Amino acid sequence: xxxxxxxxxxxxxxxxxxxxxxxxxxxxxxxxxxxxxxxxxxxxxxxxxxxxxxxxxxxxxxxxxxxxxxxxxxxxxxxxxxxxxxxxxxxxxxxxxxxxxxxxxxxxxxxxxxxxxxxxxxxxxxxxxxxx
Amino acid sequence: xxxxxxxxxxxxxxxxxxxxxxxxxxxxxxxxxxxxxxxxxxxxxxxxxxxxxxxxxxxxxxxxxxxxxxxxxxxxxxxxxxxxxxxxxxxxxxxxxxxxxxxxxxxxxxx
Numbered sequence: 001x002x003x004x005x006x007x008x009x010x011x012x013x014x015x016x017x018x019x020x021x022x023x024x025x026x027x028x029x030x031x032x033x034x035x036x037x038x039x040x041x042x043x044x045x046x047x048x049x050x051x052x053x054x055x056x057x058x059x060x061x062x063x064x065x066x067x068x069x070x071x072x073x074x075x076x077x078x079x080x081x082x083x084x085x086x087x088x089x090x091x092x093x094x095x096x097x098x099x100x101x102x103x104x105x106x107x108x109x110x111x112x113x114x115x116x117x118x119x120x121x122x123x124x125x126x127x128x129x130x131x132x
Numbered sequence: 133x134x135x136x137x138x139x140x141x142x143x144x145x146x147x148x149x150x151x152x153x154x155x156x157x158x159x160x161x162x163x164x165x166x167x168x169x170x171x172x173x174x175x176x177x178x179x180x181x182x183x184x185x186x187x188x189x190x191x192x193x194x195x196x197x198x199x200x201x202x203x204x205x206x207x208x209x210x211x212x213x214x215x216x217x218x219x220x221x222x223x224x225x226x227x228x229x230x231x232x233x234x235x236x237x238x239x240x241x242x243x
Contacts, residue, residue: 022158026135029154029187047187047218054189058157101190101197106225 011077020066025054028072032083035076041132048110049130053083055107056114056126059096065089071125079132086125090118135159138166143238146211147175152184155192163192167199176208179241183213188222196232209233211241 012035018024029050036046060066065088075082093116097104108114113129136153147170155163163180170178180196182188200210212234214220223229235241 022156025156025158026154044217047221050187051189051218051222054156054187058189058191061157101193101226101228102222109225 011075013076014072014074016072016074017069018072020061020068020070022058022061024070025057028057029054032074032081035074036081036132039076039079039132041079045130045132049081049083049128049132051102052107052110052114052128052130053085055097055102056128057085060088060091063091063096065091065096081130081132083128083130084125085128087119087123088125090122090124091116136162138163140166143179144242146177146179148179148181148238150181150184154187155182155185155195156187156189157191160191160195164195164198167195168202171199171202176203176206177210178203178208179211179213179238181213181238182219183215183237185214185216185219188219190222190226193222193226193228197228200231211235213238213241 033046067087071086073084093104097107111128111130115127116124117127118124136159139150141148149166151163203210212232214234215236223234
């Protein structure tokens with residue numbers, strides 16, 4: 001019988017506040033990868049999640065809707081990861097991902113859920129769910 | 133910008149850029165610079181080896197498409213080498229697998 005490690009059972013919550021610099025994107029991908037590998041996440045699921053997050057943040061930087069810092073809350077429980085990323089100026093996802101290369105529909109196929117939640121004022125945060 | 137390394141060599145007089153690391157919005161400009169450098173030298177056909185690229189988002193795709201647009205008027209080509217599933221997937225879901233010639237290794241191109 002396989003015994004699950006404590007880290008695989010408990011809910012994990014990780015909160016980050018990083019400078020809004022593109023050089024930090026790799027660190028975000030590495031952290032998420034390391035945490036989900038601890039829970040034996042499938043590599044394909046990991047790749048899809050990393051691509052969705054990186055793609056969104058890259059487009060957010062290009063559209064200049066980021067503030068001075070980016071807040072990332074990662075919650076992992078069982079085989080589900082919830083990631084909330086904020087705060088951004090309000091944006092239209094169809095326009096943000098208007099690039100012919102990876103559009104919003106393509107991003108949406110990579111994760112279980114990608115939604116935008118309004119915050120106070122004109123700010124929003126992005127909520128991404130991915131099962132693995 | 134240490135998250136990407138780009139080696140240069142030649143295969144049958146065709147320049148080869150061997151990319152290693154992660155290609156994202158931070159590192160893509162370095163790849164663009166190397167491609168433009170080849171074009172500036174009049175080398176309009178090149179091989180870009182992505183076999184050792186662990187991650188790429190559409191910032192990287194944008195650079196490759198931009199390079200292709202620049203070499204095409206000169207009858208040039210950009211051949212890609214990619215064999216990692218996550219890299220091939222991004223070409224597939226964007227339809228760029230129909231725009232670029234993608235090979236599993238450099239020998240396939242020669243054939």
